[in-house]
Amino acid sequence: MAIAYISHGACAKHEMGAYHPEQPARLDAINDRLIASGLEMVLHRYDAPQAERAQLLRVHDADYVDQVFAASPHDGLAWLDGDTAMNPHTLDAALHAAGAAVLGVDLVMQDKAEQVFCAIRPPGHHAERHRAMGFCFFNNVAVGAAHAMAAHGVERVAIVDFDVHHGNGTEDIFKDDPRALFCSTFQHPFYPHSGYDTQSDHIVNVPLPAGADGAAFREAVQDHWLPALHEFRPQLVMISAGFDAHVEDDMAHLKLHEFDYAWVTRKLCEVADDHAAGRVVSTLEGGYSLHALARSVAVHIKSFMGAHHH
Numbered sequence: 322m323a324i325a326y327i328s329h330g331a332c333a334k335h336e337m338g339a340y341h342p343e344q345p346a347r348l349d350a351i352n353d354r355l356i357a358s359g360l361e362m363v364l365h366r367y368d369a370p371q372a373e374r375a376q377l378l379r380v381h382d383a384d385y386v387d388q389v390f391a392a393s394p395h396d397g398l399a400w401l402d403g404d405t406a407m408n409p410h411t412l413d414a415a416l417h418a419a420g421a422a423v424l425g426v427d428l429v430m431q432d433k434a435e436q437v438f439c440a441i442r443p444p445g446h447h448a449e450r451h452r453a454m455g456f457c458f459f460n461n462v463a464v465g466a467a468h469a470m471a472a473h474g475v476e477r478v479a480i481v482d483f484d485v486h487h488g489n490g491t492e493d494i495f496k497d498d499p500r501a502l503f504c505s506t507f508q509h510p511f512y513p514h515s516g517y518d519t520q521s522d523h524i525v526n527v528p529l530p531a532g533a534d535g536a537a538f539r540e541a542v543q544d545h546w547l548p549a550l551h552e553f554r555p556q557l558v559m560i561s562a563g564f565d566a567h568v569e570d571d572m573a574h575l576k577l578h579e580f581d582y583a584w585v586t587r588k589l590c591e592v593a594d595d596h597a598a599g600r601v602v603s604t605l606e607g608g609y610s611l612h613a614l615a616r617s618v619a620v621h622i623k624s625f626m627g628a629h630h631h
């Protein structure tokens with residue numbers, strides 16, 4: 322079945338200053354790589370709609386959503402935290418980024434696609450119920466997961482986060498909701514300094530020390546994520562796909578390679594094949610080395626294709 326690729330032109334207009342690592346060139350690098358690799362030809366492209374207010378309110382407080390709308394500047398930058406700013410296009414980009422996750426969920430739940438990759442920015446996994454932080458405004462993957470529950474009656478959604486940073490926002494949003502199983506690996510101690518001490522039967526956090534390589538990452542996935550995922554039997558697998566744990570990414574200090582991303586993607590597709598009719602919706606989070614990001618996204622998407630059992 323089809324692999325869908327969801328993006329929107331607005332996502333390239335959000336910019337937080339010339340030297341900010343979370344930059345529009347990230348999406349250009351991914352697109353170039355998909356074209357050069359020939360992968361582009363097998364993807365079904367969709368334009369992301371804007372998320373509706375009601376869809377945002379499933380995971381964010383109304384006064385926080387109002388705050389983000391009110392902060393949107395007519396020109397220049399409006400800083401919401403030390404490294405998170407809005408330009409005049411950011412609100413539009415953030416709405417389309419969250420809307421991409423909603424459309425992705427609709428496509429897999431309606432059998433119009435089996436796997437979906439959302440090439441979006443701003444990213445989302447640091448955005449909490451009531452707080453923008455860490456380059457994130459609305460929690461895209463959470464908006465998608467909540468949509469699956471509310472609009473499609475999904476009772477068990479797995480959200481898997483292999484970004485090098487802990488997905489504090491996603492954990493904040495679903496910490497009291499056992500319909501979501503949240504699995505995360507992240508460098509620790511490191512920004513945002515959360516998750517390492519979480520006690521919950523539906524949150525599986527595995528902190529990794531600086532310098533940890535692909536073998537350590539795979540051991541974490543094998544020993545902690547996969548048993549929890551198979552026991553949970555998700556009806557939908559969602560991925561917070563950040564690629565900043567790559568050895569070439571100097572944002573952090575883990576040492577993953579493309580083949581580690583290929584491996585974990587196959588494992589997650591196997592979970593989806595076993596329990597969720599193959600349904601996977603992946604949303605871009607971090608990844609700041611343009612070359613490593615583009616190669617990693619390409620193998621991530623390519624690994625969707627090798628994983629079919631039906």
Ligand SMILES: [Zn+2]
Pocket residue numbers: 484485486563565606607608
């Ligand atoms: Zn990150």
